[in-house]
Amino acid sequence: MTAQAPRPQTTAAKGDTSALTAHVQRLLQRLRAFDHRHPLVWDLLLTAFYVTASLIDYSSGGWHTVARNRDASETLVLLICLGFSLPLLWRRTHPVAALLAMAPAALANAWDGIIAQAALLQFIVVFNIALHRSPMTLLRAFAVIAVPTVIGAVRYPEDSWDQQILPTLWGFVMVVLLAVAVRTRKEYLASLVERARQLEVERDQQARLAAAAERTRIAREMHDIIGHNLSVITGLADGGSYAAKKNPERAGQALTAIAGTSREALTELRRLLGVLRDDTPNADLTPQPGLTDLNSLVDGVRSAGLPVRMTVRGTPAHDSDTAGRELTVYRVVQEALTNTLKHAGPGATATVDVSHSDTGVTVTVTDDGRGAPTVTPGGRAEAPGGRGITGMRERTALYNGTLEAGPLPQPTGGWRVRMHLPEEPAP
Structure with a gap:
């Protein structure tokens, strides 16, 4: 006999996953909101983190493991690490300027064969350029990164060109593709937000137009009801005042007709106002007059x-x-x-x-x-x-x-x- 017990566990697992996803999304939304309110705080934290990592790589001598010139000056290595990490502070506000500020460190790094790991921080700036700048600016950024790479490959040709240039090329392409995906999603969300705003504006306009049309309809009904009945009452009153002098009986008939017409006008007016005030679906509505x-x-x-x-x-x-x-x-x-x-x-x-x-x-x-x-x-x-x-x-x-x-x-x-x-x- 086939056992069916795991089904509730699968449902429970899906529920736990959904709850975890919702929790992560809420946390990310809070982080984005905080970053939107205080962008400098996040920039300082990120810059401090990579400055610390670069200094650790420098102080521990880790750069010796990949350097082609292990006899390079320690001071130069320190300046190169700081030259790659400090410009990250302006990566969002001025990404092109930050990449150009890294260019001297990149040239010194390639020329002296130091090959510091901090050079990878250029890709963070490239990500921001691809996220906010034009394709032409992105091509210039590629030239800024490619020139030091080619210089290093020419000056220290121990390894093959594909081992020295292709990693930088593939890294650049992957970062750009990631930035394009993020940029596309942001623009799509922005278009949805703009569409929602336009729909709200259209809804408000439709509501105002509907209110104006309803006011016109109500004014038309009030004019027809009150104007006609008042005209009839005026005619009856004029005839009654004329007949009162010669035929009191006709004057009494006129007054009776005035009372009936007034009651009819009041009934129609109350019905109209009742429809306007009554929001219940079971309102007792008297049929409108017809043929x-x-x-x-x-x-x-x-x-x-x-x-x-x-x-x-x-x-x-x-x-x-x-x-x-x-x-x-x-x-x-x-x-x-x-x-x-x-x-x-x-x-x-x-x-x-x-x-x-x-x-x-x-x-x-x-x-x-x-x-x-x-x-x-x-x-x-x-x-x-x-x-x-x-x-x-x-x-x-x-x-x-x-x-x-x-x-x-x-x-x-x-x-x-x-x-x-x-x-x-x-x-």
């Missing part, structure tokens, strides 16, 4: 004193009249009749024609008013900051429709608003 509510809308306008004749022709080709399209039709008719109440003057009449066809729905609202104010290029003049016609155009544009608003030709006069919403493809 079936046009009759009650027209009745309310009639009660305000404006005679309105409404005609509905045809039926939708299919169920493409969604709630949003029906709301657009309703609001355009509402705004057009509200403008008639405000601007058409006494004795005006209005006509509402809703026509369904294969090409879409067309709504035409006309009046024969004579009291319209001066016409502006955007349509019937509105109060400063008015958004009536602008709101109708915005609603129509949401469904790729067209809206025309302007005066009728003389001598008939009056005003016409015509909206067409094209038929949407059947699902």
